[in-house]
Amino acid sequence: MKTSIVTKKFILFPVFILFVVSLLSFKTKDTTIVVSKDGKGNFMTIQQAVDAVENGTAARTRIIIKTGVYNEKITVSETKGAILMEGENPENTMITYDDYASKKNADGKEIGTTGSATVFIFSNDFTARNISFKNSSGKVGQAVAVLTAGDRIAFENCRFLGFQDTLYLKGAQDLQDKTKPSRNYFSNCYIEGTTDYIFGAGTAVFENCTIYSKESASYVTAASTPQDNAFGFVFIQCKIMGNAAEHSVYLGRPWRPFAKTVYINCEMNSTIKPEGWHNWNKPDAEKTILYAEYNSKGAGAPISKRVSWSHQLTPSERKNYTTTNILKGWNVKKSLK
Numbered sequence: 001m002k003t004s005i006v007t008k009k010f011i012l013f014p015v016f017i018l019f020v021v022s023l024l025s026f027k028t029k030d031t032t033i034v035v036s037k038d039g040k041g042n043f044m045t046i047q048q049a050v051d052a053v054e055n056g057t058a059a060r061t062r063i064i065i066k067t068g069v070y071n072e073k074i075t076v077s078e079t080k081g082a083i084l085m086e087g088e089n090p091e092n093t094m095i096t097y098d099d100y101a102s103k104k105n106a107d108g109k110e111i112g113t114t115g116s117a118t119v120f121i122f123s124n125d126f127t128a129r130n131i132s133f134k135n136s137s138g139k140v141g142q143a144v145a146v147l148t149a150g151d152r153i154a155f156e157n158c159r160f161l162g163f164q165d166t167l168y169l170k171g172a173q174d175l176q177d178k179t180k181p182s183r184n185y186f187s188n189c190y191i192e193g194t195t196d197y198i199f200g201a202g203t204a205v206f207e208n209c210t211i212y213s214k215e216s217a218s219y220v221t222a223a224s225t226p227q228d229n230a231f232g233f234v235f236i237q238c239k240i241m242g243n244a245a246e247h248s249v250y251l252g253r254p255w256r257p258f259a260k261t262v263y264i265n266c267e268m269n270s271t272i273k274p275e276g277w278h279n280w281n282k283p284d285a286e287k288t289i290l291y292a293e294y295n296s297k298g299a300g301a302p303i304s305k306r307v308s309w310s311h312q313l314t315p316s317e318r319k320n321y322t323t324t325n326i327l328k329g330w331n332v333k334k335s336l337k
Helices: 005-028 046-052 283-287
Strands: 031-035 061-065 068-071 074-076 083-087 093-097 119-121 126-129 132-135 146-148 153-156 159-161 167-169 183-187 190-193 195-200 203-207 210-213 219-223 233-236 239-242 250-252 260-264 290-294
Touching: 031 046, 046 061, 046 074, 190 195, 219 260, 250 260, 250 290
Parallel strands: 031 061, 061 083, 068 093, 074 119, 083 126, 093 132, 119 146, 126 153, 132 159, 146 167, 153 183, 159 190, 167 195, 183 203, 190 210, 195 219, 203 233, 210 239, 219 250, 233 260, 260 290
Antiparallel strands: none
């Protein structure tokens, strides 16, 4: 007996649906891209791998970076989907470039602090693990290793190497809309520099990190927290150390008048100045900034000589400074999986 057209449609429709579902499920699976300088991966440069990431995809692309020094200037555009960039080991997987603020571009104009970055991260949901990020230009003024402007950006077991302005948490720095979130998280990372080497408008939690002030260092942080942001930079159980001269380094100074920087349960060595904080010659900023500590330890921790306009958190105030509360709405553990 011949199968009717209607019957055929009923048979073919579920098959079509199954095909579409399987196609969609394939599309949403995480993609893995391998970068290797020896040509044995999918690409030989990291920028090629980043460019291959699908725009706006809900799936996360894992970029595995094999051992090597990658001399590249990398941009992760804001249109890219979620990325996990993973090296083999931060000691032998490095991204480096040598631009600096006063360097001239093709038009003879200085590229500026922002333009000096080795790596630009404008996208959301970017995670990096086991990688060193370096600006190799040396002592030439502002020279950024990593710039972040997106939201939900996490680093685990990474190193940030440079001198002045090593890590730029740009966030909404140059945006009219200062409410755009830019949340950053650093776990077990190493960050080094000399002047304002952690700076910007982003919100950031540094947990179990080593913050290292190199010889000739002067200021660890220069926050420019937007006025309505409850949190700026928060260091939790970090080691604030270095080989700078004794009592030569300030914990922070305000790039903008509502800067917020807090150290909680941090160990500080003798490089830290007894007064702790500097107002950047802006007396009015003392009334609007929030510079605070809780349970600082070590040779650089005694509070008796801290500037009067800094703050020692009470146990009740300290309860607000949890990673979960600071990075509201973002499951950091999921990003680090």
